[in-house]
Amino acid sequence: MDGEVAARLNVLARRRMLPYILISPLVVFIGALSFYPTIATTVQAFFRVTPLDPPARFAGLQNFRDLFANPVIRASWVNTAVYAAIGVVLSVVLGTVIAVALKQRFRLRGIVLALVVLPWALPAVVEAVIWNWMYDPNFGVINSALHSLHLIGSYAVWLGVHRWLTIALIEIVQVWQITPLSALIILAALQSIPPGLYEAARVDGAGPWQAFRHISLPLLRPAIAVAAVQALVLSLNIFDQVYVLNGNAPLGSSVMLQTYITTFQNLNFGQGYALSLLVTLATALLSMATLALLYRRAEPAA
Amino acid sequence: MRPSRLPGRRALTFTFATALLVSGAACASGGGSGSSGGAQSITVAMHYPSPPKAILNEFQKQTGIKVNWVEIGWDDLQTKIAAAASSNSYFADATDVDWSKVGEYAKTGWFLPMGKWFSASSLKQDMPQLGTFMTHGELVGMPFDASFIVTTVNSKDFQKAGVSGVPSTLSEFSAALNKVRTHGMSSPLDIHFAAAEGLSTCWYQMTAAFGGQVLDSAGNPQFTSASSPGAKALTWMVNAYKSGLVPKGNINIPDYTGFTTEMAKNRVAAVLCDYSGSVGSIYDVPKSSSVVGQVRYVPTPGVSGPGANIANPDGIGIPKAARNPDAAAKFIKWFTSTDNQATWAGLKGPGDVIEGFPLPARLSSLDLLAKSGKLAQASELATLLREHARAPFPEGAPPWYAQFSNAVYTNIHQAAAGQETTQQAVKNIASQASQLKASG
Secondary structure, X not given: OHHHHHHHHHHHHHHHHHHHHHHHHHXXXXXXXXXXXXXXHHHHOOEEOXXXXXXXXXXXXXXHHHHHHOHHHHHHHHHHHHHHHHHHHHHHHHXXXXXXXXXXXXXXXXXXXXXXXXXXXXXXXXXXXXXXXXXXXXXXXXXXXXXXXXXXXXXXXXXXXXXXXXXXXXXHHHHHHHHHHHHHHXXXXXXXXXXXXXXXXXXXXXXXXXXXXXXXXXXXXXXHHHXXXXXXXXXXXXXXXXXXXXXXXXXXXXXXXXXXXXXXXXXXXXXXXXXXXXXXXXXXXXXXXXXXXXXXXXXXXX | OOOOOXXXXXXXXXXXXXXXXXXXXXXXXXXXXXXXXXXEEEEXXXXXXXOOHHHHHHHHHHHOXXXXXEEOOHHHHHHHXXXXXXXXXXXXXXXXXXXXXXHHHHHHOOEOOHHHXXXXXXXXXXXXXXXXXXXXXXXXXXEOOOOEEEEEEEHXXXXXXXXXXXXXXXXXXXXXXHHHHHOOOOOOEEOOOOOOHHHHHHHHHHHHHOOOOOEOOOOOEOOOOOOOHHHHHHHHHHHHHHOOOOOXXXXXXXXXXXXXXXXHOOOOXXXXXXXXXXXXXXXXOOOOOOOOOOEEEEOOEEOOOEOOEEEOOEEEEOEOOOOOHHHHHHHHHHHOOHHHHHHHOOOOXXXXXXXXXXXXXXXXXXXXXHHHOOOOOHHHHHHHHHHHEEOOOOOOOOOOHHHHHHHHHHHHHHHHOOOOOHHHHHHHHHHHHHHHHHOO
8 A cells, every 4th residue: 555655656756746757858958048148248347357467356346348349339328318219110001011911801912921920030130231232322222213313412321320210120120020910910919809899890880990998908019028038139130231231330320239349359358248137138128128018917808 | 938048059159159168178170180001181270372283292292291281261370379279289280370460379379489400590581471460579470471561553654644754652642642533532541440360460560650659668558659650651651541642431341352452442542551463363363353454563652751561361270289390390391392383473374373362471482483474564562572661560470469459450340431530549548568579
């Protein structure tokens, strides 16, 4: 009898352990590639670490003070905030518009859907190179088109001259890439709304706009929250587009580009760690705030 | 629902790189270098395409060393070198030593001194740019090309505009360009103005043309006074841009290809900071150029006569974590030999050329090319290399060069874009140089 109980307990224990055994490789993988570097980065952010002046020495908050004293890095934070604001708003608004359009049944819908997804599937560097040609001040298609339409008298230099114009044009490339994912997330949510709700609204005399405003939008809020967070994370980490379109110029530079320059060009690893720690914190806090604002408010409505 | 953290790809890349730096974890070897059963193999990581496989096989037959050549873009390569060396990880047995990194590598000890395998004194005469890779008497890398900054002009455009002879001073050069302007080419001069290394190098070149240098041997800025060659050069460059002599678009053309395309497509008539080798490898190539046979190297116009040409050669060295340093040294000796240097530049025909290879590092190789007639204007280039090419920093680039260069190109770019005055640009660069020097 005792042996039978023991055997059952053993089976139960093994069953209870099974999930842990199954997820352990993932935990080890994430721990080695994410948690350990994050902890190490956090610690090293408080040290002066540079191969040009070894060994590493405890520096307290000096790395952070130096970063905030640097006008180029301060400007890059402002630029990144603008990238994030434009990126989130435009990608969510355009994503919603595209999703609503794609929900309709029309011929070649599958092809249109594939074309919409294409910018998301291409690497950011490739897209930035394509847009670089379009913006080219000497033979770019944008100059050519505007000149042909007599909207500009001579070819214009689009990037690297005016700060906000440069940021806006770089962000267009980013929005071009991240909007398809927002559209797909919102489209998936849109398709899951029961058609009966729209039918009832129509019977009650609601028009398409009212139906969208009072049925679709409230029910889409969780999806919009997810789309907004992905746009926010990608915009806060913008690097490839800035680097390809604007090089190392401080005008339009992003925090991630400054992290790269600080760490790998200037070899100031301590400041690089501090900067990446700040980006990680900003990303986490803003993502949580966005979700809290959009997702949780959506729960009662849902 | 609890929000999840979704780090971006770039953030993950940085985190991973950080992990490597902090922990000293081994990088992926990527090449499997080592020796097994008597056969040795080495990994060579460069930003140039590989030499033809048949020639590498020949090297393997001669020495028993198998070469695994990995081509990586210049920027990525510098990042990999820094990440691997900081974590003391193996990355390659031989890799790029850029002229601008010599001081940094000497200070960090990331590369093995080459004195064990190469005698600088015996090589110096044949390799005029060897000094660029020496600091405090130590050879950090071996030059494998002789890239230096040159001036090129489209002689057909100049003749059409009525310019006779070669302008040898900056005032003659400006007058010639203004004549070209009156003959229909509105912005005939190509100069880098994007915030990139090419702009810094061009300023060193122009400073040399004005008869000076940017830093003295102790690293002190030499351009703080308005009458200094450095300040004059900066003002001259910015004025050339603002007056429309330089195409407006140059403010944002960061890459070499975009830059040289202007000349190749005949949208400009002169390039002030061009690369040695551009005529043969770009302007005289019919499929990509509309100025074949028209572009010539000319001595750099200076204040009162031809000025110097700033050398920016590429070198090859052995990282401290190399697994097979002796085999790597054998390879470097072979790779930089007189015959092979001439081969990479086209002595044995286009099939054996390394694509984009500017010029051989050895004068003896240039002589071979000049005799064979296989390199455009080889004798002019040999003269420029022998008599005018000089290192931008005679004592070797300082360890803080990357930050200095960043300040240089950022401020000149901003001055040209109208975001600051030339005086402010000079002041900012000087202030950064002084700070960097003070912090060592």
